[in-house]
Amino acid sequence: MTYALPPLNALRAFEAAARHLSFKLAAHELHVTPAAVGQQVKALEARLGVQLFERLHKQLILTAAGQAYLPGISEGFRHIAEATSQLKPAGAMQLQLGVHGSFDLRRLDLAAFRSTHAEIGLRVLQPAGLHELVEGKVDLLIARGLRHHPGYRCERIDEGSGGGDWLVAPEGTADCPEIVSFRVWLRALPAAKPLANRRPRLVGGVGS
Helix, strand or coil: CCCCCCCHHHHHHHHHHHHHCEHHHHHHHHCCCHHHHHHHHHHHHHHHCCCCEEEECCEEEECHHHHHHHHHHHHHHHHHHHHHHHHCCCCCEEEEEEECCCCCHHHHCHHHHHHHCCCEEEEEECCCCHHHHHCCCCCEEEEECCCCCCCEEEEECCCCCCCCEEEEEECCCCCCHHHHHHHHHHHHCCCCCCCEEECCCCCCECCC
16 A cells, blocks of 8 residues: 655654744754744645644644644654654664763763663763754753753753753653653652653744
């Protein structure tokens, strides 16, 4: 059976933009420019012959067609990700962790993580910051004092009222198996407390 499918990149652009209601935040997630996301969505709309978004002044809204289309596309990507995860041999899932320069890596007991998670190839980049995360050089970041950033999930990993250390991941990949495994590992460390999950409030906008 031959499947009549639109281009994958166009579907990814639509799905990310629909979740964020913002071309700019979708662009951050996909590591492209907002203009590229907008062009991909426009090409998808032309191919389908339907309008998926209402482009208002500084606001992006799903049309009825877009709302009906999104669940199936999101579910399709989830099935692809799960099938890929099951297919990969041990160590095939790669996780690039970025860590700010003053963080003591001994807190993470990375040797024990690697020994108990043979399916994940963990690499660490230190020092690293938000720039490396946005540019796609790391998949996950331990940052100092980054309590909120649009399009990213920020979860505190220590106690206190100061800046503290935060685990930061793009909203679109924050629930990927390898990131979930590392998050669970952090929670289980003897000195760790449950992560304080703060999902950022996303403000939609065509170019915002």
